[in-house]
Amino acid sequence: MHIGMVGLGKMGGNMRQRIEAAGHTVTGYDTNPEISDVASLAELAEALPAGSRVVWIMVPAGAPTLAVLEELATRLEAGDLVIEGGNSYYRDDQTNAAMLAERGIGYIDAGISGGVWGREYGYGTMVGGSAEDVERAMPVFDALRPDGPREEGFVHAGGVGAGHFSKMVHNGIEYGLMQAYAEGYEIIASRSDLVPDVAAVLRAWQRGTVVRSWLLELLVDALEGDPGLASVDDYANDSGEGRWTLEEAIDNAVPAPTISAALFARFASRQEQSPAMKAIAALREEFGGHAVRRADER
C-alpha cells in the first residue's frame, strides 16, 4: 500500500518506519524540508493515486492539524481518505469529517498509544469512522499495531470520533495510574528508615504482583537511570486529554475522583505560588492567630 504522511516528527517519523518495515510505501511531507520527501501538500497529493489516496496526518492537535485538514480538503478529491492520527479532540473530528464529507473525502480518527516505544513494540491503535474506510486502511493499522491478536492492539471503536474518544479516556486512565504509583512511591520513600531502597521494592513488583504493568517498568527504568530522580523537577505538564476526559465525566455525570485528583496534582505541581493555599494560611492566622510563613521567608 502507498500512503501519504503529513508530519514526520518524533511520532510521525517513527510510525513511518514501522509502516515501511511492513512492506508499505510512505511519501512523507514535513514543514522541515530536510526530512520531507515532497515540497508541499500539493506535491504529496500528486504523488498518490487520485481518488484512492490515503493521507495520514500526524501533526500537533489544534490549529496545526486544522490547517493541514483545510488545505487537504482542496488538494484531495472524492474517494480519498484522511486519517487524523494526532491527539485531536473527538468533537473536532466530527466537524472535520463533515467538512471533508462535503467533498466526498473520507475521514478516520486514529488514537495512537505507545509513545517513543511504539516503533519497536507497535502502537495501540483505536479508530473511529465508517466500516469501509476502516477496512480500506486496515493494512496500515495492521502495520502499526503490535504483534499478536489484532483485537488486543487495535479496535474499530465506533463512528467518527470514537477513536480519539477512546484514546482520550485511555490517557485519562493513564493519569490516574501514574498518580497511584507516584503516591505509593512517595509513601515508601517517606519511610526510608524502614525501607532504605524504594527502587528495589518497585523493581521487585515487576513480576508476579497485582500491580505489574508497563508503567511500573518505566518507573523502575527511570529510577535506575536517575537514582532518587534527583535530576528531575517536580513539575508535571498535562497535554489536554486528561482535561477532556474529566469534562466528559462531568457531562455524563460520571464520578471520576482519581482522574481529577491526578489532573489537579499536575496543576498544583506547576504553581509557583498557590493562591488557594495563601488563602488557607491567611485564614488560619485570622481565626487562630496561627503564625504564618511570610512570602519573604520562603
Add this chain to the structure above:
Amino acid sequence: MHIGMVGLGKMGGNMRQRIEAAGHTVTGYDTNPEISDVASLAELAEALPAGSRVVWIMVPAGAPTLAVLEELATRLEAGDLVIEGGNSYYRDDQTNAAMLAERGIGYIDAGISGGVWGREYGYGTMVGGSAEDVERAMPVFDALRPDGPREEGFVHAGGVGAGHFSKMVHNGIEYGLMQAYAEGYEIIASRSDLVPDVAAVLRAWQRGTVVRSWLLELLVDALEGDPGLASVDDYANDSGEGRWTLEEAIDNAVPAPTISAALFARFASRQEQSPAMKAIAALREEFGGHAVRRADER
C-alpha cells in the same frame, strides 16, 4: 466559682479573662512566672478548696498536657475535677480519665472553638464527661460560651472523649470549608480579565448569600488587610485534628473526600519538592519522550 487554670497563653489567658468577667475567680499557673499567680501546681492545688477543686488545663496537646495531668494526679484528691480544654486526642481522654478515676478525681474533656476571637464573642464549647461533673462545671462553661441560647454554643456531647471528638470533627469540617473557599477564591482570581477585584466579590457574599459564614468574613478581612494576600506564603500547617478526623472516617468506613482533599492540599503546600510529582514527570519522559524540567532549571 473559684477555679484553677493551668496554661495562660494565647488561649488560656483570654479564657481566664472571659471567666473572670462573668464574676468567677481564677487562680492561674503558667510555666512563665511573669504571668503566673502561683509558683507551682502544688501551690495551685493549695489555693483551691480541697475535695471540690476544679482545674482547667489549657496547655499544648500531647506530652505537655500529659505531664500536667500526671502531676495533678498527685496534687489533687478524691472529689476534685480536671477539665482538659486543649486539643487532646479523644482516645487519650479516655486513658487520662481512667488514670484520674483511680484516685477519685473527675475528668471532663472540653473542645473549645473560637480562636483569638473567643474572648469577645464567646467560645463554642463541646464537652464530654459524666452528667454530674458537667453540671458542677456548668458555671464556667456558661461563662465561656457565647451569649444566646445555651444549646447554640454549648453541648454536653456524651461521655469522656465526646467533647474532643466533637471538636475534632468540627476542625475536620473547618478544613473542608476553608479549602472550598480557597478554591473558589483561586478560580475567580484566575479570571482577573473578567472579574478585576476578587475581594469585592467575596465582600459582597457576606450578606444574603448561601455561602455567608464567619470564615468568609475572616477571608474578607484578610484580603482587606493584605490585598492579594501578597505578604503570605502559600504554606499551610495542620494541627492534628484534621488527620484524626480522617483516621476516624477510615476506621468507620465513612467516605470523606473533601476533608481528605483539604488535608492533602496542606501537606502538598509544605513540600519543597514532591517525590510523587518527580515520579510523574519522570514517567512522562520515559514513555513519551516529553521534555521534563530539570531540577536545576527551577
Add this chain to the structure above:
Amino acid sequence: MHIGMVGLGKMGGNMRQRIEAAGHTVTGYDTNPEISDVASLAELAEALPAGSRVVWIMVPAGAPTLAVLEELATRLEAGDLVIEGGNSYYRDDQTNAAMLAERGIGYIDAGISGGVWGREYGYGTMVGGSAEDVERAMPVFDALRPDGPREEGFVHAGGVGAGHFSKMVHNGIEYGLMQAYAEGYEIIASRSDLVPDVAAVLRAWQRGTVVRSWLLELLVDALEGDPGLASVDDYANDSGEGRWTLEEAIDNAVPAPTISAALFARFASRQEQSPAMKAIAALREEFGGHAVRRADER
C-alpha cells in the same frame, strides 16, 4: 422606578414582592395567566416607558431564557435594558449581550443568591455589565440586596458575564461547603456510641465556633424538622453551576479537589448501579478469588 419582570415563579414572585416593598412598581409577565399582569411580552413592553424600559428576566436557564431574550429583542428598542437574573452560563451572557447590543439594548447579568429566604433577608446580588447600565438599575439592586452596607450584599463584579461568573463560583463553593458539613455529620453519626445526639452537636456549633454559617443553621433546622433526616432519600441533584465551576477550574489549571469531590458525590448518589464499582468488584474476584456480591443478592 417601574420595571418589567418576566417569570413570576418561586424566585421571580418573591423578588417582585421585595422590589415592590421598596416602593417600586413591577409589571409582571408569566406564562401562567393566573399570576400574570399582562398577556404577552408585547403587552409588557407597551406598559413600560419606551427607550428607558428595564426588564428583568427570571425564567429557567437555557432554552426558556433564550426564547424570552429573542422575543424581547424584537419588542424592546434602543435605550432599553434587559437584566438576566436567572442562572445562565456566563459565556451565554456574552452572546446574549452582543445580540441585544446590535439593537442598542443594554444587558446586565445578575447572579442572585439567597434562595427561598431572599424575600425576607434580601438577595446576595452580583452583576456584570457597563457602569452606566448598572447605575441605571441600581434602585432595583438596592431593593433586592440585604440591608446593611451595599458592598456586603451587592457587587458590580465586572463587564457582561461577571455577575453570573461570580454566582457560578459561589455555587461551586457552596457544593464544597455542603459536602464538608455532610462528611462531618456522617462521621459523628457513625459514632453514636460516643455521641448519641449528632443534632445537638451541630446545634451547639451555631455560635462562637469557627464553622458557624448560614448553611450550618439550615442543617440544624433540617435535623430538627426531620430527626435523622429519616424522610429524605440520599439522592442529591446538581443544577449546573457546580459543573461549570469545575470546568472553569480545568480551563484555568486551578486545582479544585473539594469542589470536584462534592460534585462527584452527588453524581454517585444518583446512580442505581455504579459501573465503576461493578468493575472494582469484578477485578477483586478475578485476581484474588474474593467473593463478590451478586447483582441478585442485593
Add this chain to the structure above:
Amino acid sequence: MHIGMVGLGKMGGNMRQRIEAAGHTVTGYDTNPEISDVASLAELAEALPAGSRVVWIMVPAGAPTLAVLEELATRLEAGDLVIEGGNSYYRDDQTNAAMLAERGIGYIDAGISGGVWGREYGYGTMVGGSAEDVERAMPVFDALRPDGPREEGFVHAGGVGAGHFSKMVHNGIEYGLMQAYAEGYEIIASRSDLVPDVAAVLRAWQRGTVVRSWLLELLVDALEGDPGLASVDDYANDSGEGRWTLEEAIDNAVPAPTISAALFARFASRQEQSPAMKAIAALREEFGGHAVRRADER
C-alpha cells in the same frame, strides 16, 4: 528444604504446591483435619528439625495469626524461624518479632502478591527481617517467586516489618489503579452512543498502549466472562491494606488523593443509605426549596 506451613486455605494450599513443585518438602497444618498433615502445631514442630525449623504462617491477619504465633512461641525453640506470610499490619510484625526474639526464634514478615494466579505465575514476594534469616529461607522464596531475575519478583526490603509495609503500599497502589481503570470504563460505558462495545476498547489496550497491565487483562477477562458485568453487584469490599496505606500517608504528611479516593469509593459502594448525601439533599431543600426525593420514593 523441609518447612512447616500453617494454614492450607486458598493461598496457603496453592503456595504449598508451588514450594513442593520446586523440590522442597512441606508439612502442613490446618484446623481442617481433612487437609492437614498433622493434628496440631505441636506435631508440626515435632516433624521438623529442632533448632533449624522454618514455619510459614498463612492464616487470616489479626487474631488468628496472633493465636498461631503465641502457640508457636511455646512449641518452637531457639534457632527456629517463623515466616509470617499473611497480611499482617507491619507494626504488628515488630511486636511479634520481639516476642519471638525473647526465645531466640527468628521472624520474617513476607508480603505475598499474586492472588489465585500465583501458583502458576509465581508470587511477588517482599520480605523484612535480618539478612541471615532471609538467606536461610531463600530457597523457599525462590520457589515462590516468579521465574526470571530474582530482583524482579523478590525483595528483601528491610528489617522486620519492611515486607508487609511494602505489600501494604502495593495494595494501596492497587486500589488506585483499579479505581482509575474503573472510572475510565464507566466514562466509555456512558457513551455507548459513540462507542457501542466498551469491552472491545479495553481488549485493544492490552498490547502496545501505555495503560497495559495485568489488572487490565483481568478486567478484560471479567468483561468477556460476564458481558456488562451484569451478574456483579456494585459492592466493593476493602481488606485493610488500603486503610493502613492511607493512615501511613497521613502519618508522614504525604498527599495521597487517588488512594484515598479509591478507598472512599469502596466505602460509598457499600452504603445502603449515605447519611452525608441525605444531609446534602436536605440542605438543598432548606435553602432553595429544591424538591428532594423522599425515602419512600426510592
